[in-house]
Amino acid sequence: MHIFKKLLTGLTVLLSCALPAILVAAETPAESIHLGNTHVTPHIEVAMEPGRNIVFCSTFQITWNLMKNDIIEEDIQLEKPLDLVRFLNHGLTTKEDISEEDYLAMAGYGADDITNKINRALRRKFGSDAPVVHSKYNKADVIFAYAFLMKELLFEHAFEDFKDPITFYGHTNEAQVEAFGIFKCSGQRHRKLRDQVEIIDYMNHHDFIIRLKSKHPDDEIILANVEPGRTLLATFEKVNWRIAKCRRYAKPESIGENDILQIPKFDLSIDHSYEPLLDLYLVNKGFEDYFVAEARQDIRFRLDECGATSKSEAIFALKKGPPVDFRALNFQQSVYAVSQEKGWSIPLSCLVGGECRFDGWK
16 A cells, blocks of 8 residues: 655545556546546545545645635535535645645635736746636636645655566556666665655555655655555544654664665646536525536646656636536447438448447447
8 A cells, every 4th residue: 555645735645556547657637537446535534445546635625715714704515415515614634734835825706807816826926837727717606716736846866767667566456667766775876865765664565654855855755655544534644643653752764775665656647527516506695696616626746756746726616697507418328329321211330339348449
């Protein structure tokens, strides 16, 4: 079980099954619905399940907090009771957990030109790296909350880039994945790399916690190979308790002679929509005419021999009035496909697909 915890940027990746979509390069963002056993969560009270990967970033929770505290001024209540809403209202992660220089979070009314205010603030803080928020949220019937996070942590000295892949063992499967680290620690040749690794707690080959040091002394990357708790929060608390205990009672160790460090590379690019929230009306007094029009989070994360980069954008938009009605013409259950001459009733060719196991799927 591998946990990746990126301190100060609110991004965590926990791997429980070998999923190449997370561990290899992603040329284009993947919609989360196509990632199988990977679950994107906006809160840390999510239950841990064997064989399921967890991806968490605090940006959507921050937009929820802004909407709750600055606009609604109480817990957000929707017409349908959802555990997701209950957990988000707990607000266990906040913008105070992130360095001020690494994020921007704002909320307001479309009638008050909120998107232009956000875009100006983004350019001031992130320059040419700033995203552009669409002007469609600048409407009188929209309330808009937005958060953007960007952080780069580089190692002083690049770790070794392994030529051959390593085997990542999941709960029920395994995969060959690209990796970096120290192939076999040997004297002066690896001295600079050894100084970038701190072994915080080591029980055995299957239970240990390490810290990777970056150029910035206040930022760190925690990697833990541990058995998870019942929830992501419980896992955090378990890892943090072990870190605090070891730092209080024991001196951290360095990589020793002949030690091996193998870390899977991450190249994560996910677009996620929190579908259960969409089109639900608020029941908070004074906001009964508003429904959730958009609840979305995009996450980009990369970890390799040079360091870690993370970027995330979250949008939480309320709109006044009835939800937009549309027809979804999605062939996702059964398919009857016919090729025939116009005006004839007998097909030239015909295909009926209704099973997931079908050799003709592309």
